[in-house]
Each structure stands twice: as structure tokens, then as C-alpha cells.
Amino acid sequence: MEKQQKGRPMTTSSTKLRRYFPGKAPAPEVGNFSSSESEDDQKDAEVKLGAQQIAIAKVMTRPTTTTITMESQSRTGSESEDDERELLRARLRARQLAAEEHSSNSSSDSDSNSNSVHRRRAALRQIQQKKREQQSEEPGTSVTCSSEPGSTSELETTDSDDGYGLEMMAKPIYVPKAQRKTVGLAGETSAKEGLVPKHEMQKWDRQDASVRIAASEARRMREEPQADPQDPMTVDDTDDVDVDAEIDAWRQRETARVERDGKEKEAVEREEAEHARVRGMAEEDRDAEGIDRARCQREEKARKRAAFYEPAAAQDDVADPDPDARLTQVMLDYAKQRLQPRKGNSKARGLWAEDTSLHEPRSRRFG
């Protein structure tokens, strides 16, 4: 074990810790292999790793659009084909190296992260290659092989579904709304609502409704059976046909008018006389009369109320010699009923509403 250095965490391996950056391939550890390997093997491994790194770097730095063909992209044919060929070559080289490394280093269990990553990638590539081979066996896919010096055979497929996915996601490309072919989730109306403001839609609806109403009204007026307009001549307004009858009718009307005017005049005079009488009375007499009038009104109302709640009590009881006592009992019962506070009645703050000593009851419910 190494001596722990100050400020550094203690590690059991001699591997230097490196920080992980997403999207960046970790640099392989060169020179930290076990001492059991010979220098030649080490050199070979370095060469292989370097080639792998180059291939992977090429793959990672290549723009993803070149790997996936889209109809909307416009590129020159020759440039794209060259790029694709180079890319293919790099990938194939990387695969081969990875496969060789996997077979040669299968026994050595290195702790380097890069080796494990390469191995995983190599395995995935093999799987994808197998899938491609299976697809190439399907009809409709044209596969062309070309050989170049210094390179292994390449496979070029023109199948648009063939994707060289090194776990790469397709980069989304913006397609304008007018060119989109997909249907909206809620149909065209949702798209339409999104385009037109709500108040505009409501305005158009109102206009449509008013036009429809006007049309229906016009149709109805046109279709209604010209309501057989009554001939004005059917109602005779000829005068002096029967003079005596007409004069008698007029007399009756005039008499009624005169009586009506007389009654109105009498009512006005009666009211003025009453006002004058009250004004001329002494104050004590006036108060007494007012109290008596209020008492009569209250009794009348209580009688009506009692008749509503107890219709039997309102009937005249010949056997009962004291109707006032019965009425008083009814009123007492009603007052007790009113004393019961209603559930949640915050206005029942006391018995002031039941105070009958005043001229006029305070509570409107009694009045």
C-alpha cells in the first residue's frame, strides 16, 4: 500500500483519479498495467488503445446528422458519401481492435475504466453487426460491398432504416407547422383554438347566432299566413246611426266620470280633515290614540299569525267565554317560541326584541 499523502485520499491502486466530464470519453490509463506484462505487449496495447481512441474520437466528434439521413436535410451527395465512408472505416477499425483486445485481454482483469468501457462498446457493436446482417438478408435492402487497400470490407447499405447507432439519439430537427404532416392531439379544432384568441371565437359565434336569428325571423315572417288582416271596415265607426243610444251611452260614461271625480275629491278632503283634526288635538290625546292604534295593529297581526300556525285557534269558540285569554295564550306561546334561539342565529343577542312596553316593536319580525 502506498503511503497516504496529505490531502489525498488513500487508494489501493496506482490509478490516478480523473474527473468525469459528461460527453467526454475518459482518457485511458497508459503505463499503469501490471508488471507481469512484457514491454512488447504493453506497446501493442498502447497502439491498439491509441487507434481505438482515434476511432472513438472520430465517431464522437462526427456530427450526428451525418449518421442519420433525413429527407429535409439538403446536402451535396458526394460530400456526404465521403464522410460516411470515413466514418464507416473508423468504426470498423474500432470494432476490430476492440474484438482483438477482448480476445487477448480476456484473462487480465485490468482496473482501468477505459478497458471496461471499450469492451462494452465492442460487445454492443457485435450485437448491432449481427442485427445488420440479419437485416441485410431481408429482401428490399441493397447491400454493396467495396474493398479498399489497407482496410477491411465495408458494408454500405442504402436502407434508410439502417442506423449506425452507437447509442446515439437522433438530433431533433425543427419542422415548421405548415410542413408538418402529423395530426393534432385533439384534431384541428385545438390547433385552430390555439391560433385564434378565445374572445375572437366568441365574437364570431355571436355574429353567427345573430345572423341565424335574423334569418329565422325573416323566414317566419315570410311564411306566417299573412294573418288574415282584419278589414277595418268590418268594425263600423259610422256616427249617428242610433242617436238616442249613442247619447245614452255617452251619458252613462260621463256620469261614471263625474262620480269618479267626486269620490277622489271626497277622499282627498277626508284625508285633509283627518290631518287637521290630528293637528288640532292635544299631545296627550294624540299619543294615547297612537298607542291604541299600534296595539290594534299588533293584535291584528298576531291574530293572523296565529291563524296561520294554528288554524283551529282562529275559529270562533262559542264555549270559550274569554277570547282574549285564548289570544293572550297564543301570543305567549308564540313569544316562547321566539325566545328559543335558532341554531346559529347570531342576531338573537337578548330579549330586547320581545320588549312589548314600547309603542312600536323594535324588531321588524313583529312589525
Place this chain on the structure above:
Amino acid sequence: MDKAVDLTCIGGCFGPSRKPTEFLCLTLKLLQLQPDRQMLDVLVDQKDFKYLRALALLYFRLTQPSVEIYQKLEPLYADYRKLRSKNMTGTYEIVHIDEFVDSLLRENKVCFITLPGITKRMALEDAGQLAPRISPLDDESESDSTDN
């Protein structure tokens, strides 16, 4: 004026679509023309054309002050001639001129028109602007008694 002479009925609006009668249209026309007081008096006092008279009475009620309305319209209580009135349903009925005058003096709405406010007769009598009304019936009874 020719069309007013040719009137055959009085009324406001009728039918489901509230179509105005000719009487109402001519009332509007009079309001636009605004005839002077002399012309109006002539139209009210003439007896030849009863529908023209009714038209003038309505215009008088709409435009003149309360005292003059009572002074001009109350003597027409003696006119018992018939008028053809078109109601809301479009049918015709007979109305007498004295009834028409009475409705003009007492009611708020006549011929689909809300009439302007008018002072009560009793208030004008108390104010001394009007004399108490003498009915034509009273006149007849007095004349009978004097004859006797």
C-alpha cells in the same frame, strides 16, 4: 295632412313584430314638423275629420303645458263620436272620442307612447290656475231647469 285626413284608425303598435300604425307614424311626423299654436288650435277645433282631431289631440297632450291641456281637452268630453282603434293583436275595436280624451288626461301610456307628466287637476284648482270642472251633464240639467 292628406294622409291624416285619410286615416281609418288610431293605435300604437300591433303584431308580433310591433309594427306601427299610420296614426303613430303621423304623430311622429307632426312632432318633426312642429306646427304652431294657431294651426294646432284649428286642427283640434275642427269637427269634420275625427281622426285628424284625435291626432291633433295626442300632439297637444305631448307638447303643451298642463293648464292648457285641461282647458283644451276637457270640452271634448262632449264629443261622443266613434273611433276605430287597433290594438296589439291587430284587431279593431270601437273607442269614443270622450274616452280617448279621458285616457289622455288620466293615463300614463296611450297608443304605445308614454305621455309626459301632467299636474293633477286638484292641485291646479287649489293653486287657482283652473276653475272647477263643469260637466256637460250639469250644463244640460241647468238648461233644463231654466227652461222649466
